[in-house]
Amino acid sequence: MTDLxxxxxxxxxxxxDVHAVDDLSLRVPRGSVYAFLGPNxxxxxxxxxxLLGLTRPDRGxxxxxxxxxxxxxxxxxxxxIGAMVEAPSLYPHLTGYENLQLTQGLLALRRSCxxxxxxxxxxxxxxxxxxxxxxxxxxxxxxxxxxxxxxxxLLILDEPTNGLDPAGIHEMRDLIRHFPAEHxxxxxxSSHLLAEVEQLASHVGIIGRGRLLFEGTLGDLHxxxxxQLIVEVDRPSLACSVLRQAGWxxxxxxxxxxxxxxxxxxxxxxxxxxxxxQLVDAGLxxxxxxxxxxxxxxxxxxxxxxxxxxxxxxxxxxxxxEEVLR
Amino acid sequence: MSDLVRATQMEVLKLRxxxxxxxxxxxxxxxxxxxxxxxxxxxxxTRFDPDQPNGWESLMLDxxxxxxxxxxxxxxxxxxxxxxxxxxHRENTWKxxxxxxxxxxxxxxxxxxxxxxxxxxxxxxxxxxTGLEGLVLLRLRPDLGLTQPIPWGLILLRSFSFVPxxxxxxxxxxxxxxxxxxxxxxxxxxxGSTIVGIMLLxxxxxxxxxxxxxLLASIFPWSLPYVVLARQATTDLRxxxxxxGLLGGVVIxxxxxxxxxRRDVA
Numbered sequence: 001m002t003d004l005x006x007x008x009x010x011x012x013x014x015x016x017d018v019h020a021v022d023d024l025s026l027r028v029p030r031g032s033v034y035a036f037l038g039p040n041x042x043x044x045x046x047x048x049x050x051l052l053g054l055t056r057p058d059r060g061x062x063x064x065x066x067x068x069x070x071x072x073x074x075x076x077x078x079x080x081i082g083a084m085v086e087a088p089s090l091y092p093h094l095t096g097y098e099n100l101q102l103t104q105g106l107l108a109l110r111r112s113c114x115x116x117x118x119x120x121x122x123x124x125x126x127x128x129x130x131x132x133x134x135x136x137x138x139x140x141x142x143x144x145x146x147x148x149x150x151x152x153x154l155l156i157l158d159e160p161t162n163g164l165d166p167a168g169i170h171e172m173r174d175l176i177r178h179f180p181a182e183h184x185x186x187x188x189x190s191s192h193l194l195a196e197v198e199q200l201a202s203h204v205g206i207i208g209r210g211r212l213l214f215e216g217t218l219g220d221l222h223x224x225x226x227x228q229l230i231v232e233v234d235r236p237s238l239a240c241s242v243l244r245q246a247g248w249x250x251x252x253x254x255x256x257x258x259x260x261x262x263x264x265x266x267x268x269x270x271x272x273x274x275x276x277x278q279l280v281d282a283g284l285x286x287x288x289x290x291x292x293x294x295x296x297x298x299x300x301x302x303x304x305x306x307x308x309x310x311x312x313x314x315x316x317x318x319x320x321x322e323e324v325l326r
Numbered sequence: 327m328s329d330l331v332r333a334t335q336m337e338v339l340k341l342r343x344x345x346x347x348x349x350x351x352x353x354x355x356x357x358x359x360x361x362x363x364x365x366x367x368x369x370x371x372t373r374f375d376p377d378q379p380n381g382w383e384s385l386m387l388d389x390x391x392x393x394x395x396x397x398x399x400x401x402x403x404x405x406x407x408x409x410x411x412x413x414x415h416r417e418n419t420w421k422x423x424x425x426x427x428x429x430x431x432x433x434x435x436x437x438x439x440x441x442x443x444x445x446x447x448x449x450x451x452x453x454x455x456t457g458l459e460g461l462v463l464l465r466l467r468p469d470l471g472l473t474q475p476i477p478w479g480l481i482l483l484r485s486f487s488f489v490p491x492x493x494x495x496x497x498x499x500x501x502x503x504x505x506x507x508x509x510x511x512x513x514x515x516x517x518g519s520t521i522v523g524i525m526l527l528x529x530x531x532x533x534x535x536x537x538x539x540x541l542l543a544s545i546f547p548w549s550l551p552y553v554v555l556a557r558q559a560t561t562d563l564r565x566x567x568x569x570x571g572l573l574g575g576v577v578i579x580x581x582x583x584x585x586x587x588r589r590d591v592a
Binding site: 049052053054055056074075076077078079081083085086087088089090091092093094098101102103105106107108146150 | 328332333335336339340342343344413416417418419420421422423424425426427428429590591
């Protein structure tokens with residue numbers, strides 16, 4: 001039995017000239033809460049549609065729980081999955097209960113599945129109200145109940161907190177967080193905000209312009225947060241060349257600020273002392289040296305920024321928490 | 327088969343509180359109300375059909391079903407199929423349905439079946455409505471020539487005789503309504519085709535001068551039900567229309583289903 005709930009290999013889907021999903025190879029471990037992150041238009045929804053068989057790939061393979069998603073075994077594979085793609089798919093003229101009853105009837109499930117779903121998302125009291133009278137948060141929760149109806153092993157959620165107020169986001173996050181432990185469900189959820197999923201995800205995949213930029217545990221992502229040295233000197237251009245000659249990577253020089261600063265990538269703590277001594281030896285006046293650690297959000301933005309995507313340095317892409325040469 | 331039965335049952339559940347169900351009652355009743363008003367305002371002493379002792383046949387063929395099949399049924403079918411598709415288009419529930427572990431064709435075929443059932447309901451309403459209209463006319467306008475008792479069997483037969491011919495129009499409209507999200511496209515097709523159908527049917531009275539139009543009318547999906555009933559049509563034309571409606575409907579249903587289920591779901 002495979003340990004992966006989702007595995008894709010070289011998954012590709014183009015729409016005309018647009019590479020919506022490009023050579024995507026995902027590995028989602030069972031029992032994880034996998035956050036699939038990327039800016040709007042990065043290819044998250046297309047990937048989810050591919051995983052659910054709603055869109056066919058141009059090339060590449062999809063395996064769900066080890067079984068390939070192909071036409072002959074589409075039903076057997078989908079039976080293990082619950083999904084909510086973008087906004088929940090609801091009939092506003094029906095009650096919450098009737099909405100669940102539709103899917104329960106189609107899948108020939110027990111009636112008790114409806115009560116169970118309503119209980120999980122705490123909608124029992126409002127089950128017999130028309131969905132058209134529901135708030136956005138209630139609609140999202142009903143969508144979640146719909147996805148949970150067939151007691152799936154894998155839950156695929158596309159931006160489940162979209163359109164929710166802070167309280168709704170908190171509620172949704174609380175619900176999702178407990179799925180792996182309490183119900184044995186692997187959760188694959190997409191979002192365009194790292195901060196939103198940081199508290200509940202165990203694994204992260206970052207996508208930009210259809211390509212996978214990073215995949216690994218949240219710990220792997222944290223370990224990529226290398227500290228940086230901020231240097232304030234009187235002559236930043238000279239300082240820049242001194243540090244570069246000494247082998248450091250100087251990321252940015254801000255000449256416009258009142259006090260010009262340089263940002264230097266650090267390799268180890270002793271670099272601080274070495275850099276200081278190099279600058280002083282070169283006759284520069286050193287005003288300030290301090291180390292900073294970029295936030296996960298900075299890291300995410302850096303990974304998904306246009307420049308990074310346009311030309312990955314030395315054709316290097318970060319995958320599985322490590323830099324892999326292609 | 328059980329998949330199809332379940333999917334059809336669920337399609338019935340979706341009809342709750344919808345205009346689609348009400349329309350199958352109200353649209354034929356509107357035609358009955360209109361013909362009742364027209365009959366009540368006839369000049370005194372005019373009979374439905376002076377050559378026949380029983381005026382029911384004339385009431386059915388020359389008035390109720392004439393109006394229904396010519397200008398009521400085609401827009402009604404367009405409306406019903408568009409409303410059924412709109413149930414899914416509105417919140418894009420297609421993506422939920424197509425991601426379920428059920429055969430994809432069981433999402434399409436029940437739409438056709440339910441639309442057909444709604445047409446049957448409308449025919450039943452026409453049957454009951456015509457009988458009631460007759461009762462009103464017997465009491466208020468005995469001079470029109472209707473006789474007792476009400477020939478329910480004849481009315482029922484006439485109201486359902488054209489129903490198989492509706493299938494082609496219904497399957498074309500269902501495919502268009504599902505394929506294109508816009509309500510206007512489906513309704514535009516229905517209303518536009520109704521006008522074309524009326525023009526083609528005018529030619530039934532002048533077969534000699536327009537020899538090809540009657541044949542066109544007997545294969546044009548939106549005029550088939552009328553051709554099946556028209557007194558002016560030859561038996562050949564009626565049979566052609568009935569066959570074209572039935573067989574064409576099955577073929578278009580199959581093609582529409584094939585087209586929809588193989589498409590990517592947006």
